[in-house]
Amino acid sequence: MLRIYLDTNVYYISHLNPDTNSRRVLKKAIEANFAIIQSDYLYDEVIRLFRRDLGKDVASKQRLLMLSIPHIEVISKFEWSLFIQQYTKYVMDIDDLPHICSYFAGEASRFVTTNRRLTQMKVQQFVEFRTPKGLLDELGYEYLDTVNGV
Amino acid sequence: MVSMHPEVVTTRLPSIDLKLIEFFIKKGEFEDRSDFFRCAIRRMVAELTQNELDLFSTVRGMDENELDRIHKEIKDIRREIWKEKYAEDIS
Numbered sequence: 001m002l003r004i005y006l007d008t009n010v011y012y013i014s015h016l017n018p019d020t021n022s023r024r025v026l027k028k029a030i031e032a033n034f035a036i037i038q039s040d041y042l043y044d045e046v047i048r049l050f051r052r053d054l055g056k057d058v059a060s061k062q063r064l065l066m067l068s069i070p071h072i073e074v075i076s077k078f079e080w081s082l083f084i085q086q087y088t089k090y091v092m093d094i095d096d097l098p099h100i101c102s103y104f105a106g107e108a109s110r111f112v113t114t115n116r117r118l119t120q121m122k123v124q125q126f127v128e129f130r131t132p133k134g135l136l137d138e139l140g141y142e143y144l145d146t147v148n149g150v
Numbered sequence: 151m152v153s154m155h156p157e158v159v160t161t162r163l164p165s166i167d168l169k170l171i172e173f174f175i176k177k178g179e180f181e182d183r184s185d186f187f188r189c190a191i192r193r194m195v196a197e198l199t200q201n202e203l204d205l206f207s208t209v210r211g212m213d214e215n216e217l218d219r220i221h222k223e224i225k226d227i228r229r230e231i232w233k234e235k236y237a238e239d240i241s
Contacts, residue, residue, distance in 0.1 A: 008224050015203060016210045016220075030196040032189055044231050049224060058206045061199055068196040070189045077236070093225075095232035115221050150212055 001071065002034040002139075005103040007113035008045045010132060013150050015050070015062065020150050021132035021143050025112060028141065035071040037106030039080055041098035079105040090123035103127060110135060114150040 006025065013022040029036050046066065050059035066072075083101035091097055100123055103111050111127050112135050113119065119129040130138065133149030143149075171186050180186040210216060 008228075009220060012220060012224070013212065015207060017212050018204065018207070018209070020212060026200075030193055030200065032193060041231070041236070044235065045224065045227055048227050048231065052227070053223070054206065058203065061203050061206075065196055065199040065203060068192045068199060070192040070196070081239075093229075094237075095228045098232075098236065114217065115224075117221070147212055147214055148217060150217065 002110065003037055003073075003106060003108045004029070004034050004110045004112060004135070005037045005099070005106065005108040007099060007111070007115065007118070008042060008049060009114045009150075010112055011046050011062065011066065012049060013114060013132075015054075015058075019144065020146055021136055022114065022150055024136055024141065024143065025132045028136075028139075029069050029071075032070040033139075035073065036069050037073050037075060037102060037108045038066060039075040039098060039102035039106075040077055041080070041102065043074075073106055075102040075105045087123060087126070090126070091121050092117075096121075100127060114148055116148065 006029075010022045010025060013020055014026045017023070028034065043063065043066070047059050047063055050062045077098075080098050080101040083104045084097055087097060087100055087104070088094065091100060096118060100111075102108075104126075109128055111129050112132055113129060114131060131149030133143045133146065136143035171180075171183060174180055175182060175186065180189065
């Protein structure tokens with residue numbers, strides 16, 4: 001089963017607009033079409049973002065949604081931090097590293113993000129970045145034509 | 151993700167359902183009945199939760215400006231969390 005890391009922006013955009021490829025990717029994950037790699041750092045980020053922008057109730061429901069995806073693997077700080085030194089020189093901002101390192105620690109084979117800045121870093125030589133649209137297209141699912149493939 | 155201390159539940163199912171479940175297990179879609187039930191239950195919980203979440207959602211259009219705003223907001227939070235919880239340990 002394909003193992004995929006979804007960036008924070010995919011969860012957020014999926015919530016903000018159901019007519020997006022981000023929602024379609026999440027729906028495919030809920031239907032157990034692939035395994036989703038998550039991390040403690042990702043939870044922190046998603047929950048803080050949802051709480052700040054949409055309130056506590058929505059944030060806790062979002063957490064439940066993430067935890068109930070059928071095939072998930074959660075990478076801890078102990079695991080992702082083992083990869084930090086190896087990849088530090090390939091990213092511009094160190095605060096992006098936990099996501100990249102969780103991708104490696106979770107042996108994911110796709111990193112789905114809507115953020116082009118991330119995909120232009122030197123680390124792209126080691127990470128299979130995809131937009132939500134790019135992932136759906138690659139796997140043969142229907143996709144929408146949206147701004148930046150979100 | 152499977153709990154370290156799973157609880158056993160008993161349920162009655164029509165035999166046709168069990169035969170269908172066994173069919174998919176034999177096909178290799180699931181390891182065993184427990185794997186099937188866990189997957190089915192989590193999928194149902196996720197779908198119901200998504201429906202609940204959608205009740206709170208006011209659809210926002212996704213243009214370049216909105217995307218820039220989203221990425222900036224996430225970046226600010228990412229920076230905060232890194233500084234608060236991880237920078238000291240890892241840098």
